[in-house]
Amino acid sequence: MSGTARGLGVSPGRAAGRAYRMARPPALPPPAPVADAAAEIAAAGEALRSVAEHLERHAAKAADPEARAILEAQSMIAADPMLLESVEEGVAAGLGAAHAIDAGCARHREALLEAGGYFADRAGDLDDIRDRAVAAVLGLSMPGVPDPGHPYVLIADDLAPADTAGLDTATVLALVTLRGGPTSHTAILARALGLPAVVACHGAAAVEDGTWVAVDGDTGELVIGVAEDEAARVQHEAAEARERAAASTGPGATADGHPVPLLLNIGSAKDLRPGAEGVGLFRTEFLYLDRAGAPTFEEQVEAYTAVLRALPGRRVVVRTLDAGSDKPLPFLGLPEEENPALGLRGLRTARSHPEVLDTQLRAIAEAHRACEADTWVMAPMVSTVTEAAAFAARARAHGLPKAGVMIEVPAAALHADRLLREVDFLSIGTNDLGQYTFATDRQHGDLADLLDPWQPALLHLVHLCGEAGRAAGKPVGVCGEAAADPLLAPVLVGLGMTSLSMSAPSVPAVRAALSTRTLASCAEQAHLALTAPGPTAAREAVTTSTR
């Protein structure tokens, strides 16, 4: 077939090539009585062995040591005698090979989920093993990442971290998923790798393996059935655009020289890049994950110093611990909640554990004193002026010069002006602000359109914050995924954002986009986006005005 399908462009750039689909997980056949238990056990055992061997081969090919360790561990799970034992018990209880594999994997999955943290993440590995082994037993095509032996456009229902661990990013030209939203794993991964990506593209279901397609990660367009020479032209132009973007260096600024610092979102010193203007979001969670007790003061000082020391004279915005019942930490002992996104998370955990926040602020202050960086601290998940004032007072008491808050909750955005009487700056987390403004779970693939950062109501809240910042003469930035969109970045500047923070690979394209627009044209584009009836119209209006 040929034609054009539309989705949500979540990672900019264009690419063209032959498309291949990641096969769906196999469906279980209707349960049938088992005639020959020994044969079922043999079939199941053979399937698990072949999966273990496949994973082992895959591990041997993985370039990244971390990815290799995960695949090796996964191979050992497939070959685990306890798994086979559970499968045998299933057959003894009357299940066929496929159902016994399904039940056995489900049982061990539970055990891993109970172990929590890192270990619970491995539950996804069992799902993958189950899918592969069931497909092997049923003689279906193997689910997982395709391997056509040449560069290709990957089409999938949705991509989970486990799917992409073994992804050879050198042969993938672009990602297209039927489901997923702007903050899904696919979108984040694609931006981190600099691959064009389109999500929530239902029309991609019609693409047959080997079809030539063109993907536009800016407009969300998927052209199905392009001619080979057209594909070559798109690839050539995309390569030129990448070269142009990579050639741009220096601080971010509009065409008329209005500076807009382009900062990095990082999780540790590892994510820093030479030439960075600074850090707009230093996530500190990694220090706290997967451990029984809180990290010590000394450990924290060391980790913060590693980042601050690398950026003398530059801004580093450290976000205090953003954990909660959605990202549980055992030592906080938080109760399980019906609705974790609306529960005890972010700064709210300091209500019951003020000592954790105090130790962290003390450690940041200690690192700050030892380095020359311009250290700012901010709290996540702030809803009220009282919370903001209390946080700022705490930070200042520890000797930290600049305290701010994140704007993720609509209540905070509505009171941006009052917040700025208490704090030194605001930083907007557009992903969570979208989730809370549109009452839409960030993981909900079918509602991706509501999480589109181009939603005019979301931009309206960003504008409120920008206006408040301008009136107060204080900085207001964006550190959500929206800042990484080269078409949206100028709009955000037009809405009053004084800095943009994103993952390192996104910086060149955003820098290039800003350098072609004056501050006045950013403001015009912001007006177009704000007054558009919806996200698609907003994008179109801004695209048209750019051309």
Added chain:
Amino acid sequence: MPQKTVVIGSSSGLHARPAKLFVQAAARQPVPVTISVPGRKPAPAKSMLAVLALGATHGTEVTLEAEGPGAEEALTALAALLARDLDAEEPADA
């Protein structure tokens, strides 16, 4: 029954590469070895699933048990492995 208690030294816990190395080493021992965390029943050390399900993180105290000829040596070797920070050591094949 001979047993040995040891504190997990790997910074990421008994997970990914450390878990792989431990399970492989346990499978090579001449005697069956079990591993347990306080308050839970012992699990076979050569089972990746059982080892992961312990949820043993950096600093967790685990107990190894084995019986039969070579049990002491097996426990000593495995305990020494667990005490090391296997994350900090470069993979030999990388």
